[in-house]
Amino acid sequence: MAMRIGYLEEHEQFRRTARAFFDREHEPHLKRFEKQGGLDKAFWCSAGRAGLLGSCIPPEYGGAGGDFTFQAILAEELGRTVGSATTGSSLMVDIATHLLVQFGNEEQKRRYFPGILSGEIAQAMPLTEPNAGSDATAITTRAERDGDSYVINGEKYFISNGATADLLYVVCKTDPSQRARGMSVIIVDPNTPGVERHKIKMMGWGSGDTGALSFNDVRVPVSNLLGKEGQGMEILMGTFLGDRMQIAARCVGAAKAALELTLDYVRQRVVSGKRVIDFQNSQFALAEIRTDIAVGEAFLDTCLLKMRENSLTFDEGAMLKLWTTEMEGRVMDKCVQLFGGAGLMDDTPISRMYTAARIQRVYAGTSELQKVAISKGML
Numbered sequence: 001m002a003m004r005i006g007y008l009e010e011h012e013q014f015r016r017t018a019r020a021f022f023d024r025e026h027e028p029h030l031k032r033f034e035k036q037g038g039l040d041k042a043f044w045c046s047a048g049r050a051g052l053l054g055s056c057i058p059p060e061y062g063g064a065g066g067d068f069t070f071q072a073i074l075a076e077e078l079g080r081t082v083g084s085a086t087t088g089s090s091l092m093v094d095i096a097t098h099l100l101v102q103f104g105n106e107e108q109k110r111r112y113f114p115g116i117l118s119g120e121i122a123q124a125m126p127l128t129e130p131n132a133g134s135d136a137t138a139i140t141t142r143a144e145r146d147g148d149s150y151v152i153n154g155e156k157y158f159i160s161n162g163a164t165a166d167l168l169y170v171v172c173k174t175d176p177s178q179r180a181r182g183m184s185v186i187i188v189d190p191n192t193p194g195v196e197r198h199k200i201k202m203m204g205w206g207s208g209d210t211g212a213l214s215f216n217d218v219r220v221p222v223s224n225l226l227g228k229e230g231q232g233m234e235i236l237m238g239t240f241l242g243d244r245m246q247i248a249a250r251c252v253g254a255a256k257a258a259l260e261l262t263l264d265y266v267r268q269r270v271v272s273g274k275r276v277i278d279f280q281n282s283q284f285a286l287a288e289i290r291t292d293i294a295v296g297e298a299f300l301d302t303c304l305l306k307m308r309e310n311s312l313t314f315d316e317g318a319m320l321k322l323w324t325t326e327m328e329g330r331v332m333d334k335c336v337q338l339f340g341g342a343g344l345m346d347d348t349p350i351s352r353m354y355t356a357a358r359i360q361r362v363y364a365g366t367s368e369l370q371k372v373a374i375s376k377g378m379l
């Protein structure tokens with residue numbers, strides 16, 4: 001593998017480990033994941049043993065204390081797998097660990113970090129609700145103080161890893177008279193009485209976990225509050241940026257994988273006595289795809305460097321998410337076209353990747369919301 005600009009040897013070592021892990025533990029097991037309806041604890045624990053989880057956890061808690069580039073590498077390598085078109089975000093919910101690193105208190109860190117590192121504790125970040133998606137401040141899930149407890153009531157929808165996670169960072173209103181300032185993040189064990197959840201069947205991601213959760217008089221100790229009351233929006237803003245970066249990295253990885261699959265196909269498919277790659281139109285389409293990927297990779301790598309230097313702005317993160325998700329869509333569309341009818345057969349890798357790519361422009365802020373953020377920076 002050629003070394004990319006801005007990556008250190010330790011990053012490249014991590015990339016090799018991640019790639020070997022996905023080749024060994026992910027790709028050969030897709031049929032099993034599909035049959036059992038998703039990933040299992042054994043998969044998470046083997047990711048933990050490989051050292052892929054909790055990469056940002058500081059050394060004093062047993063982690064490597066790595067920067068966000070490690071998370072982006074994990075995302076790009078997951079995106080590079082054909083299987084991620086069916087298993088979805090999976091390991092990437094690990095970016096929630098940044099919440100605990102930044103805002104967790106000592107007791108919360110000691111309680112959860114070991115399980116996060118080992119893969120025993122998988123996380124989810126329930127913010128979205130049936131009536132509050134793009135406008136996060138419109139959430140109505142309520143956490144009311146009752147003595148030493150919070151009592152939580154509300155519904156969460158479209159939550160990555162939501163139906164199977166072992167640890168939930170539930171975004172609630174602790175002061176419903178306020179919008180952003182009334183929001184708080186509360187840690188909830190999904191086994192607490194009153195929590196119910198199930199998977200929502202989504203387009204693509206057949207073996208993924210996009211969950212719906214309901215909270216009915218869920219009582220948790222006040223010590224489960226992450227950070228301070230009313231700090232919810234501040235906590236979320238950091239996650240939004242990280243989420244956009246990891247999605248961008250997945251887009252770059254997926255576009256590369258699609259190009260590889262397409263090259264293999266057009267090199268061997270013969271039409272009218274010519275290989276499909278020998279048509280100039282095919283070569284132009286492939287040239288456009290390659291260029292798109294190169295631009296996406298350069299933009300991603302620049303943003304990662306800026307993130308390491310603490311100079312990445314919110315609108316740059318929005319531009320990256322907007323551009324790379326749209327780029328992935330363009331690339332998948334061109335690849336399917338080059339496959340012809342074979343690209344439209346259900347269950348082929350390229351048709352799955354095409355379908356899965358559509359999700360990227362919607363979650364973690366739709367393309368329109370990224371444009372809103374980018375324009376705000378100019379107003």
Ligand SMILES: Cc1cc2nc3c(=O)[nH]c(=O)nc-3n(C[C@H](O)[C@H](O)[C@H](O)COP(=O)(O)OP(=O)(O)OC[C@H]3O[C@@H](n4cnc5c(N)ncnc54)[C@H](O)[C@@H]3O)c2cc1C
Pocket residue numbers: 124125126127128132133134135157158159160161202210359362363364365366367368369372
């Ligand atoms: C697979 C998947 C995984 C997800 N994982 C999580 C998760 O882990 N945690 C979580 O909390 N949420 C998660 N989500 C939810 C996701 O973040 C929301 O779906 C997304 O923010 C959009 O909200 P919405 O679906 O309610 O769409 P809506 O907000 O209803 O938007 C509908 C349309 O209106 C447009 N629109 C809205 N506001 C504006 C505006 N101001 N200007 C112009 N256009 C606008 C949107 O762009 C969109 O086209 C996930 C969603 C999916 C699909």
